[in-house]
Amino acid sequence: MNAINPAIHVAAASIRLGGVTKSYGRLTVIPRLDVEFRAGEFTVVLGPSGCGKSTLMQMIAGLERVGGGRIVIGEREVQDLEPKERGCAMVFQNYALYPHMTVFDNIAYSLRIAGVTKGERRTRVELVARMLGLTDYLGRKPSQLSGGQRQRVAIGRAIVREPAVLLFDEPLSNLDAQLRHDTRVELAELHRRIGATTVFVTHDQVEAMTLADRILILNKGEIEQYDTPKAIYHNPASVFVAKFIGSPPMNILAVSGDGSVLRLSDGRAIAKCGLKGDFQLGIRPEDVAVDHTGAASALKAHVRYREDLGSHSILAADLAGATVRIITPFGSEAPERSELLLSFPLQRLHLFDAMTGKAIPGAFGAATKDQK
Template structure:
């Protein structure tokens, strides 16, 4: 999950490291820089007062894998559709490379929606299954064969090209479907929850496959998901939206280590970050009986209370009356370590981010050899160099 800088990994832009370890030319004659730019892009549905996507600004680099993520209704799919040409852009602009595509029809944008349709045709060879859309587009036979062979190399399908799909395993069939999008060599791949109908195990496999394929091809990709784990594991960068507004756009590492606000802090990471409203005190903030040192500058403008965020792995669990006391409700053993889920014994300690009125547990990761028992009372506090402080009113990050 290392943050990858959104720079041009593709070097000269026309070579990639093929699956057999050789360098193969791709995307000939299509060397235009496929950057994507959302420039104050806004979508307001007729009859709505609030925009579904509100002045979105994202610069996507050539070859970058950008994931749009957020809860349902946050505007992620709408943003993708605006880029695809399926939604009107009511204000602002969308650019692909140096072309303003805001008012172009979908098929004039040189983008490909991947996985919209993965039906394979039983009587046609694997090669024809991959290349038939080019035939419709009037591409000549030699060129089709060339592109299909190139795609097959990347997808490890070369030896199956002349067989029928029936002879393939399910995973190979899926790669044929991907090949269909690849041979079109679009400037940008767009994927809208492509894994949503797969079972958990296959989802993980396919996720890895798509991510590595994208890296090999180096085609700019915008990917929509509601699943933060998918976002964290696949994206070069993640753009997190809520209520149509971009909350933060950064590398997975940056999102995890420096969430811009309480919402990002609570959304990214699994199990989620603990968020506790605490009073400001002399020299820091009061976390139960424990004073956490926070500089006056960082607390400036924060009011009388702030929200302290601490990830489960950054929680110190003790028996020495230091911090907030919790009662252990559940222990989840993972082997090397364990997750402890507890409830503060003092009901005045408010855990933020609970939804549906359900009380949210306080979560701590502990050493697997020193696990408290269910029903035990323990004290928790953040390791002081691993905590986040947020403004309670605005939710904005205060700590550096």
């Protein structure tokens, strides 16, 4: 892509949802959603399949009606407007290009419908094609393009009308790993240049972490957490979030507190803590330390298997009936079926309510909050 010419730059608009609900018959998909996607930000909506991500996007775009509530884009209430009146453009997973039209005509289509003159259409399509590296392909049909090129045409078709809001619904899911990566980088670059408020749906946590200014984590149509990637990674608001982000995800262990220490289910003490009751204790695989000093506080664990990934290894160890995954430097000790001493640094621990799964901030003093 041409990084010198700033080309399109739009006046971004915020998107505010107030009390938005949606049901299909007796199935409630969105119980009630209040959220603002800030003007010019790149927001990623992340959540498991079926949690209501596509429904949310389609309600913003106007392809589905809201059950109740308001959607405000910029200063305009849009929930009763036609899709074309909302100033949104949407890119889907299956890019649905017109197969009989050339790349040029696919990108120009919405301009033609909107009555933009032929000369102006050419100027704008060529600009978009330059931004997306499609200049040499304008005369081709979609069938003569690779998957990645077709996806770029779909993106071109969306941005050519200079929408204030760009909506992406899992646009990279059909691409292979390398292309996903490359397109991700291009999208981030494109966002910086166009400046449109962007809402990008995915179930891929790597896309979320790398693209987002802010991540909205949805669970059954409700917000689990809405924050920066860094805050979501370091201060997950719930076990759901903790397990959704990170590879491998955060380790979660059942513990109980007697007011001075937390104990594993086998009775061994794992951490000092002044709370009483049952909890879930979280620690990321890169934060578990392999102890070489034989400190009294270290816990013996049995290494069940080990995966060597080149840059690092992942050990899976049994600890009080649970599996703890540990990221260690590649080629470090601990073969399979050996024993290992593990330590759990207090400032790296996260405590969650055993029943609700919600985080208990400050359970280990202020230290856990310092990682932002």
